[in-house]
Amino acid sequence: MALLEIRNVTRRFGDFVAVDNVSLNIEAGEFFTLLGPSGCGKTTILRMIAGFDLPDAGQIFLDGRDLADTPPEKRPLHTVFQSYALFPHMSVAQNIAFPLKMARRPQAEAQKMLHEVLEQVHLADKADAYPHELSGGQKQRVALARGLVNRPRLLLLDEPLGALDAKLREEMQIELINLQKDVGVTFVFVTHAQVEALALSHRIAVMEAGRVAQVDEPSKLYGFPQSRFVADFIGHINMLQAQVVESAHGHTRLAIAGLGEVIASLHSGVTAGAKCTFAIRPEQVRIGTHGEVSELKNHFPGTVHNFLYRGDVTVYKVQMENGLLIEALLPNAAPGRAELYEVGDAVRVGWRHDAGVLLHE
Amino acid sequence: MRRGPWLWAAALAVYAFLYLPLVIVIVYSFNDSRLNAEWVGFTWHWYEVLLHDEDMLLAAGNSLFIALVSSSIATVLGTMAGIAMQRYNLRLLSFMVLTPVAMPEVLLGVSLLLFFIQVLNLTLGMISIILAHITFSIGFVAVIVRARLAGMDDSIFEAARDLGATPWQTFRHVTFPLILPGVVAGWLMAFTLSIDDFVITFFTAGVGVSTLPLRIYSMIKIAVTPEVNAVSTILMLLTLTMILLATRFAPDVLKGKA
Ligand SMILES: Nc1ncnc2c1ncn2[C@@H]1O[C@H](COP(=O)(O)OP(=O)(O)OP(=O)(O)O)[C@@H](O)[C@H]1O
Ligand SMILES: [Mg+2]
Numbered sequence: 001m002a003l004l005e006i007r008n009v010t011r012r013f014g015d016f017v018a019v020d021n022v023s024l025n026i027e028a029g030e031f032f033t034l035l036g037p038s039g040c041g042k043t044t045i046l047r048m049i050a051g052f053d054l055p056d057a058g059q060i061f062l063d064g065r066d067l068a069d070t071p072p073e074k075r076p077l078h079t080v081f082q083s084y085a086l087f088p089h090m091s092v093a094q095n096i097a098f099p100l101k102m103a104r105r106p107q108a109e110a111q112k113m114l115h116e117v118l119e120q121v122h123l124a125d126k127a128d129a130y131p132h133e134l135s136g137g138q139k140q141r142v143a144l145a146r147g148l149v150n151r152p153r154l155l156l157l158d159e160p161l162g163a164l165d166a167k168l169r170e171e172m173q174i175e176l177i178n179l180q181k182d183v184g185v186t187f188v189f190v191t192h193a194q195v196e197a198l199a200l201s202h203r204i205a206v207m208e209a210g211r212v213a214q215v216d217e218p219s220k221l222y223g224f225p226q227s228r229f230v231a232d233f234i235g236h237i238n239m240l241q242a243q244v245v246e247s248a249h250g251h252t253r254l255a256i257a258g259l260g261e262v263i264a265s266l267h268s269g270v271t272a273g274a275k276c277t278f279a280i281r282p283e284q285v286r287i288g289t290h291g292e293v294s295e296l297k298n299h300f301p302g303t304v305h306n307f308l309y310r311g312d313v314t315v316y317k318v319q320m321e322n323g324l325l326i327e328a329l330l331p332n333a334a335p336g337r338a339e340l341y342e343v344g345d346a347v348r349v350g351w352r353h354d355a356g357v358l359l360h361e
Numbered sequence: 362m363r364r365g366p367w368l369w370a371a372a373l374a375v376y377a378f379l380y381l382p383l384v385i386v387i388v389y390s391f392n393d394s395r396l397n398a399e400w401v402g403f404t405w406h407w408y409e410v411l412l413h414d415e416d417m418l419l420a421a422g423n424s425l426f427i428a429l430v431s432s433s434i435a436t437v438l439g440t441m442a443g444i445a446m447q448r449y450n451l452r453l454l455s456f457m458v459l460t461p462v463a464m465p466e467v468l469l470g471v472s473l474l475l476f477f478i479q480v481l482n483l484t485l486g487m488i489s490i491i492l493a494h495i496t497f498s499i500g501f502v503a504v505i506v507r508a509r510l511a512g513m514d515d516s517i518f519e520a521a522r523d524l525g526a527t528p529w530q531t532f533r534h535v536t537f538p539l540i541l542p543g544v545v546a547g548w549l550m551a552f553t554l555s556i557d558d559f560v561i562t563f564f565t566a567g568v569g570v571s572t573l574p575l576r577i578y579s580m581i582k583i584a585v586t587p588e589v590n591a592v593s594t595i596l597m598l599l600t601l602t603m604i605l606l607a608t609r610f611a612p613d614v615l616k617g618k619a
Contacts (some may be wrong), residue, residue, distance in 0.1 A: 050523055072522040073530075085520035088513075089538050098534070102525030146524065 001064055003028040003186055004049070004154060009058035011044050018044045020210035021058070026154075026188060031180050033189045035197040036207030037233070042190040046156050049188065050079050062153065073102070077154035078147040082162050084139045086131040092142050093118070093127040099150040117149045120179060137168045144176075148183055157189045161196065173199055194234045198222060206230050222281075228359050231279045238285065238326050242278040242358075244270045251353060254278055258322020263297045265354040280356035285328035287316055287341070287349050299350030302326065304341045316341065318349050383597060390590035407591040417592060420576035424556050427487065427572060431494035432551035438495070439502025439551070440544050444536065446503060447510040462500035469497060470564030477565060485567025493565040494555040501554065502547030509543030542610040549607035553600050 002025035011019040019041040026032045034042045047053040049060060051072035060067045067075060078099065086095050096117060100110040118124045121141040131139060140160060147155050161169045161176075177200060180187050191197050197204050198218040205215045206229075214221060214230045225231035228239065242254040245261065247270050254262045254276075262278060270276065286293050293299045302318040305325060309332075316328045328349055341347055393404035411417055442458050445451065461469060473493045477483040521531040537544075559574040566575060573596060580589050 052519055052522075071527075072519075073525045073527055079520070079523045081516045081520060083514050083516050085514060085516040087517055087521070087535055098521070098526075099524040102530060150525070 002026055003063065004188070005061040006045070006049070007059045007061065009045070009048065009055045009060065011041070011048060011053065012056050017210050019048070019055075022210070022212050024205055024212065024215065026186065028186055029184055031177075031187045031189065031200060031202045033191060033197045033201035033204045034207060035191055035194060035204050038192055040207045041210040042192075042207060043158055046079070046158050046188065046190055049154075050077065050156055051075050076152055077156060078150070078152040079156040079158065080143045080147045080160045082159045084131075084143040086139060086142055086146075088131050091128050091130055092123060092134070095131070095142055096146045096149050098146065103150055105150075113149055117145045120182065121145045136164055137172065140164065140172060144179065148179070148185060151183075152185060154186045154188060157187060159191055160189075161191075169196075176200060198234070206233060224357055225279070225359070228277055228279075231357070231359060236282050236327060237279050238282065239359075240278045240280075240324070242276055244272055244274045244276060246272055252358065254358075258324060259300055259320055263353045264356055264358060267358045270358065270360075274360075277359040278356055279359055280351055282315065282327040282329040284355040285326060285349050285351050287318060287328040287330055287347050290348050293348045293350035296350035297353035299348050301346065301348050304343050304345045304347055306343055307341070314340065318347060386590050387594045387597070390587060390594045392587055395587070407587040410588050411591050414588070416571070417576055420571045420573050423487070423570055424573040427490050427494060428552045428555035431491045431555045432498060432548050434491075435495045435498035435551045436502050436544060436548040439499040439547055440506050440540070442499060442503040443506030443543075444510065444540075446507050458500045458503045460500070461497045462504070466560040470561040473561065474564045485565060486570050489565045489567065490562055490570065490572070493561050494558060497558075497561060498551035498554050501550045502544075505547040505550065506540050506543045509540050513539060546607040546610040549603045549610070553603040553607075557596070557600055
């Protein structure tokens with residue numbers, strides 16, 4: 001049985017459907033992420049799990065128990081708010097001890113739990129400081145510690161890293177992963193940053209306008225998106241309009257207008273003549289001279305339209321003969337790295353026969 | 362920008378206009394003369410007279426009692442109103458609470474008088490004065506408490522619930538400690554307003570009960586004696602202390618308040 005089951009939950013605000021018939025199962029010990037663009041209903045789902053908001057339809061079960069009649073304070077789960085929501089009139093230690101006090105833990109036990117968690121988040125020396133004396137990263141850790149100290153069944157985190165700068169954010173991501181491993185508490189994490197979701201999660205639910213578009217492990221989600229929305233939202237991807245020529249003999253052949261024939265791995269369930277989208281990640285597309293890419297099953301001529309030097313990689317946009325732009329990523333593995341192409345250079349782009357996915361609308 | 366001498370002069374004039382009358386009252390309360398006309402010499406005499414004026418002492422006692430009771434009740438109600446205004450963001454509620462603050466006092470006095478007599482069938486006296494004072498103080502308390510809450514992140518109250526606090530525990534451990542300075546400031550304001558109030562008290566006092574401002578008024582109908590100056594000085598000091606205290610508890614609130 002799943003630890004948390006969200007079953008056909010719908011939430012409307014007036015005529016607007018913020019959460020539309022969402023069902024999710026979250027297993028004990030999982031780092032589960034809700035990922036989606038702003039306004040897609042992530043926070044609303046979290047608020048319903050925490051008990052600040054109630055579904056208009058559907059149910060939420062924790063350990064098989066319907067939570068409908070349980071007020072927030074009786075639900076064995078805690079939330080880490082984006083704004084941290086630390087109590088300004090309490091010291092770090094008092095903030096963290098608050099849930100222990102509410103749960104009436106015996107003094108000695110509470111002290112032990114408090115010190116343990118202070119160590120875990122590296123705040124032992126800040127125990128007597130007040131929130132306004134802390135940096136953003138430290139506040140974040142206090143909020144985490146406060147959420148974890150009473151060993152909740154579930155920790156909900158609403159964009160907890162949103163307010164941190166890029167460097168600190170990366171550090172905190174690693175700390176989060178380690179912390180979750182250490183304490184073994186199930187995390188339900190909300191973010192609209194796909195890189196963060198991919199880096200942290202065991203599984204991700206991608207949401208679109210109140211609905212769940214796809215639930216998968218990060219690598220599956222990235223490698224095998226099931227819809228144009230997911231493919232486009234997670235990372236960069238080239239999407240080419242295609243028509244199935246033949247799907248047999250271990251591969252699927254596609255006709256792409258103006259480009260020619262493309263060989264892709266076998267997709268079952270497509271019939272000749274069907275229209276679809278062929279989607280391929282820039283890092284799967286090779287760029288080079290004819291000799292460098294000709295061993296690939298698919299390769300086509302084009303000219304460099306523009307490029308962006310990003311340090312670790314260079315992103316090329318290559319214009320194909322039909323005007324189509326294909327994005328290719330070239331790692332700048334100095335010093336023996338591939339030569340830098342200039343705008344207007346004639347090049348060839350190519351990819352393996354098993355790269356890319358077919359998306360049906 | 363350079364501040365010209367004219368600005369200084371203007372400011373000085375304004376302050377003089379505001380405070381000179383008060384200074385004169387204080388000075389003449391120590392004047393060893395029955396008439397206010399000229400300075401004769403220093404004396405504590407008028408304060409001694411005050412201490413033996415039975416009516417004045419009774420009025421002072423009434424004023425203190427009324428101020429204490431009405432400000433305390435107004436603080437409880439005003440705090441609840443302030444929290445409700447902030448939590449539910451109710452336009453109508455804030456409007457209704459604030460109306461008595463902005464209403465001309467005469468109007469409020471007359472309507473309270475009619476209400477007490479014709480609707481409640483109340484005999485005018487201590488109770489009616491207290492009720493009237495509560496009415497006009499609630500708004501002040503509510504506004505101060507609300508201003509205190511307005512600067513706060515709403516999610517801390519949800520966080521408290523989320524971490525296991527019942528609504529009551531949330532109030533006790535989070536909301537109340539945070540608004541306490543505002544509550545104290547509100548109480549001090551309400552107390553000051555009550556002890557100083559003349560107009561509304563005048564309408565709702567009836568014949569039996571007198572308060573300090575009423576007593577001062579009835580005395581100056583005859584003449585402004587040094588005794589009036591003395592009692593005014595005491596009242597002024599009390600008010601000033603209260604306001605200073607209130608400003609200390611909620612500095613930001615009182616500075617910008619209408
Ligand atoms: N109390 C409310 N009343 C009316 N509409 C609301 C309310 N709460 C949320 N909404 C609407 O529901 C939609 C989903 O909101 P939600 O806060 O869940 O989005 P989100 O996915 O968390 O977005 P973000 O990434 O910006 O935080 C939004 O369009 C929002 O305007
Ligand atoms: Mg949100």
